[in-house]
Amino acid sequence: MKRLLQLGFVLGLLGTLAGAYFAPWFEFPRYRSAATVVPNGGRLEQFEVRLPADRIGLAVPSSSAAGQLEHFKLRDVEGNVIGLAARHSLLLADGTATSWLLTIPSRGTIAFAPSTPAAESLESLVAASGLVAGARSEPEISIDVGSKASSVAATGEFARIDFELVETWVIAGLEDDGGIRGTLRLSTVGTADI
């Protein structure tokens, strides 16, 4: 009986320590990447944000008109929510610089910077299209904002890959508060940094 007590003690001690070390405490489902190879090299993968459903929130500081922050849930092309996205628009001396942060917990994170600040913001491009609050657009309006953004830092499975990002707003209309209704497409082309 004493032997059993000792055996149980050792098993309990080692089993708990092994569990603390080997147990997968956090795992995110890894959805299949719907990527395609582009003709001139690279790997195209598209992500989507359905608006307004995937808009988490807009933050505009009251003490500064220098910039604004938008946050979204990020979907793959099959509609699964796979990550989070942050879009920072910052007014600089030579235009509006829009930086993106795409975080996909099961895969990694990419931070994008604009190659050149854009002369026109998304808001001014939407205003120029003639759409007003509460109105629908048929057919949908497609707006590419700014120039291609390039990845500056990446983690996880995105590390050691150079990415380019194009943000395309496919606008079906505007909400009563001026918010966009439609789809934001984030097209990335990755090239292995060998």
Next chain:
Amino acid sequence: MKYVLSLLAGLLAGSALAVAALYFNPLTRQSVEPAGFPDLAFKFGMAPAATWIATHEEKSKLPVVPAGVPLLWESGIEGSLLTALPLHDASGHFAALGTRIAVPSAATEFLRAGLLVDEYWLISIPGQGTLFMHAVNNEWPLVRDTVVRVDLLRRDFRGAAVYAPTVGPGAGGASVAGLSGSLAGRTGHGRARLALDNYSGSLVTLTGELHLDLAGQ
């Protein structure tokens, strides 16, 4: 029967000793202390009044701000935390706009590493540009003093505490990269410091500091 009971008693005693060892494990308390005079330092708070947006799956001890903001309940982002908040300089003036996305790390284990969280920051400084920071933080000391000690063990909060959670991804702490404006192309390291004044089931009194050192200034 008495043999089974004997084995069970041994199992329970062994497990209890292992849990106690994990609770007091000094290996899971390692961190990179913030430097004394960083190039950039920002302060932030986690109270509702100090954040523009804070959302998670509602299991976190942090408040959801504003009311009605979408929760992060989908399986692909479950456990993540997104915060948008103003960052202040040492004198308390508004200095930058920040987004913080925190994701529990698959590298978490409780023998040597602790409760690891990958924390991604996008920091936009008006007139200067935007920075990206990736920190690997060990949140175990904070969780142990609050959720484990107070919520699970029903003991009193031990009092105001300061934590230096940054343990990576590199030896120097968090990695920092400049994205735009005058910060474009610059790289460096960062560290975080967290302070908790009080705890009674919510982390609203949690405040933090980010210390960033950039090369090429």
